[in-house]
Amino acid sequence: MTEEINNCIKILKEGGLILYPTDTVWGIGCDATNPEAVKKVYQLKKREDSKALICLVAHQAMLERHVREVPEVAYDIMDLATKPTTIVFDEPKGIAENLVAEDNTLAIRVASDKFCQYLINKFKKPIVSTSANISGEPTPKQFKDIAPEILKGVDYVVNLPDVNKNAIPSSIIKLSNDGQVKVIRE
Template sequence: MQKEIDQAISVLQQGGLILYPTDTVWGIGCDATNESAVKKIYDLKQREDSKALICLVANDAMLERTIEEVPDLAYDIMDLSTKPTTIVYDNPKGIAKNLIAEDNTLAVRVASDKFCRYLINKFKKPIVSTSSNISGRPTPKSFGEIDKVILKGVDYVVNLQPEEKNAVPSAIIKLSSDGTVKVIRE
């Protein structure tokens, strides 16, 4: 696993794209602070950059460095969630501008997958995590379902085949600074 982490970090540091197993589905990732790398993902997915992408962090400390003010309720939601849960926060900071939604929000998930946590911890920055499909097409439920265009379009494919444990996208909850909670995807 260490060799895979080192190779993925090398690609991320150079502004490249990786295809990697997450705590949900296989994801396309890049340095979440690198605007040109984020643009490569939008181009590869053939997706408008007005449709926000998810960002993964390794732990609560990295979350707090990425979001201006993390509401206390966010920690309760993460602790009580029975499946991976992405939370949309107000006022992100230190992130590529084209990753931030028009309403100044950012979707962030604290990774629960061991490989992802190690990778992000060693990289020391958040990484993008978006499903490995062309926009508008179904999300692949296994590595074998990933479109060849995606496989050829990334700079590195992490050579780890996780057990197909979850293979469903995360829940998404929008948590506004004013205390409003909205479920976007269950």
């Protein structure tokens, strides 16, 4: 696993794209602070950049560095969630502008699997995590379901076995600084 993490970090530092297993589905990733890298993800997915992407952090301390204010309830949600849960936060900071939604929010998930935690911890920055498919196409549940176009469009494919055989996308909850909570995807 160390070799895979080092290979990913090299690509991420160069502004490249990786295809990697996340705590949910296989994802396309890049340095979440690099606008050029983020642009490549939108191009590969054939997705409008007005449709925001999810960002992964290694731990709560990294989350706190990239959101102006983390509502208290966010910690409860993270602690009590029974499956990977992405939270949409107001006022992200230190992130590529083209990753931030028009309403100045960003969807962030604290990674729960060891590979992502180690990778992001060693990289020391958040990484983009978006499903490994062309926008509008079905989300691939396993590596074998990933389209050749996606495999050719990334700079590095992580060589780890499918760990999530029944992978499903994360839940998404929007937490506004004014206390509003909205479930976007269960």
